Amino acid sequence: MRLSLAPLCLALVLAGCQREAVRADAPTADTPVAAPAPAATVPADDNLNAVLWMQTAVEYRANSLQTYRAAIAQLDRALKDKSWDALDPVERGNPARGLPPAVIFDVDETVLDNSPYQARLVQSGGEYNEALWAAWVNERKATAIPGVLEFAKAAQARGVELFFISNRAVDLKPATIDNLRSVGLNVKDDAFLGLGTVVPECEQDGSDKNCRRQLIGRKYRVLMQFGDQLGDFVQVAPNTPGNRDAIYDAHRDWFGQRWWVLSNPSYGSWEPALFDNNYRAPRDARRAAKREALRVAH
Numbered sequence: 001m002r003l004s005l006a007p008l009c010l011a012l013v014l015a016g017c018q019r020e021a022v023r024a025d026a027p028t029a030d031t032p033v034a035a036p037a038p039a040a041t042v043p044a045d046d047n048l049n050a051v052l053w054m055q056t057a058v059e060y061r062a063n064s065l066q067t068y069r070a071a072i073a074q075l076d077r078a079l080k081d082k083s084w085d086a087l088d089p090v091e092r093g094n095p096a097r098g099l100p101p102a103v104i105f106d107v108d109e110t111v112l113d114n115s116p117y118q119a120r121l122v123q124s125g126g127e128y129n130e131a132l133w134a135a136w137v138n139e140r141k142a143t144a145i146p147g148v149l150e151f152a153k154a155a156q157a158r159g160v161e162l163f164f165i166s167n168r169a170v171d172l173k174p175a176t177i178d179n180l181r182s183v184g185l186n187v188k189d190d191a192f193l194g195l196g197t198v199v200p201e202c203e204q205d206g207s208d209k210n211c212r213r214q215l216i217g218r219k220y221r222v223l224m225q226f227g228d229q230l231g232d233f234v235q236v237a238p239n240t241p242g243n244r245d246a247i248y249d250a251h252r253d254w255f256g257q258r259w260w261v262l263s264n265p266s267y268g269s270w271e272p273a274l275f276d277n278n279y280r281a282p283r284d285a286r287r288a289a290k291r292e293a294l295r296v297a298h
């Protein structure tokens with residue numbers, strides 16, 4: 001009886017139900033009010049699982065850690081072998097032999113963890129937004145990807161220079177260097193080559209990193225490259241599934257030797273390759289193209 005009366009009294013209290021409301025077994029002002037019924041649906045977002053995996057799964061952390069640890073184990077071999085160079089021959093315009101050693105890192109999801117920014121997009125239901133991205137970068141709150149600090153320390157202890165080629169815009173350089181240093185990396189002022197870096201005698205196409213890689217290659221033998229996207233290692237043109245497969249096949253021997261790939265299921269050039277790189281297409285159309293790419297059998 002109480003269960004049936006309580007909601008009735010709450011509903012009618014302003015309509016003269018006070019007499020019922022003072023019954024000993026009736027709800028009082030101290031009785032907790034039931035929480036509102038949950039929304040019928042939880043907003044869906046294609047990035048929910050990917051961001052949660054990167055933020056909460058020990059498997060993700062272990063994967064990054066083992067990548068950098070395996071790279072440390074290859075460092076001495078790479079230093080000793082004077083023919084060892086991690087630039088694709090197409091991008092190597094000068095002999096590497098005899099040059100001082102360096103390694104090249106991408107920044108985002110290779111060295112710095114920006115998953116809180118991705119998490120904000122999932123919560124808001126938004127997509128990449130330049131202003132929100134710049135605001136996040138300027139917070140300087142990204143943390144280090146597991147293992148990178150140990151690798152950087154091991155490389156620098158062997159006299160290897162560190163360079164960071166990023167598609168963060170050059171105007172985000174101060175915040176980026178601050179953030180890299182705040183996580184414990186020993187970064188020189190000229191070690192960051194952001195989007196917009198001018199490279200003499202090299203024509204850079206959009207956000208491609210090939211000219212910046214060449215710039216470093218002119219003065220250094222590149223022992224290793226680290227990235228979370230294929231374009232961090234070599235120019236990918238066109239960004240199609242077929243060309244990406246071909247680059248993978250051509251460089252199979254370099255992965256885990258000269259090229260080291262960090263996991264990033266949250267975003268990256270693999271995704272637009274599935275919808276003709278057309279971000280102007282409506283979100284549903286892009287999602288439909290991705291569903292079309294699912295393989296339900298081998």
Ligand SMILES: [Mg+2]
Pocket residue numbers: 106107108109110227228229
């Ligand atoms: Mg990246």
